[in-house]
Amino acid sequence: MRSAVAAPRSTPTTRGFRSWRPAPARRTRARSGLRRRPIRGLPPAERLAARRRRTRPLVRALRPQLMRQANGLSRHADIAKAFAYGNQRWRAFNRFLYDGQLEPDNLIAERAIRGFTVGRRNWLFSGNFATAERSAVVLSIIETCKLCGVDAEAYMGRCHRAHPERLASLALG
Known part of the structure; x- marks a missing residue:
């Protein structure tokens, strides 16, 4: 086992100012009991x-x-x-x-919108604002399905069979 050498809390620098340097850790996280079940x-x-x-x-x-x-x-x-x-x-x-x-924290929400933020650059090439808006609607439906544990493809298929006129209006703008 490696022994920890005590270092001074601060050391002089070339300009005469004192910079702070932390003392070396004496115990690891695992040994200190900080690793716990989330x-x-x-x-x-x-x-x-x-x-x-x-x-x-x-x-x-x-x-x-x-x-x-x-x-x-x-x-x-x-x-x-x-x-x-x-x-x-x-x-x-x-x-x-x-x-x-x-x-x-809002980690769950941030992870859910990660696909949107990655796809944002692709929306620049949607052609026009209405197409980008439709892409956003479809992606939000897909992400909501993921969060709720629903198969997005099956859900969109059911929506299309139940309301074909709405999907057609979404596709045409």
Whole structure:
């Protein structure tokens, strides 16, 4: 096993300023117990219990730390503005700690629209605005089907058989 050598917290630089360098890590993530089962995907009741146990203490410790850090900054600094933004919306930020159905981020929605953002460049070659609009409608139906676990091709076929005039109007503009 490799031993960790203690390095100074700061070292002098050529101009006389002191730069900060973090001390070497003494424990790996796996040994420190930080690798835990993910909360995402659990039923809401279990997710809420896990958040109360694991996440709430971290979030409670975060706010005083942010306030301490913000005290020494100019209010015009970008990081101070970011701290103020978070402080003003602190209650909304904490809602996921009290409701197991809420997610702390919008990762699911971002993954769902990834296909749109990749396809955006292709929409430039749609020919005209109406064609690009129809492409967006079709892609949104496909992505919604994916999110709901529905076979998009079968769904579009059923829609076409049930309402052929709507699909024709969509194709013609």
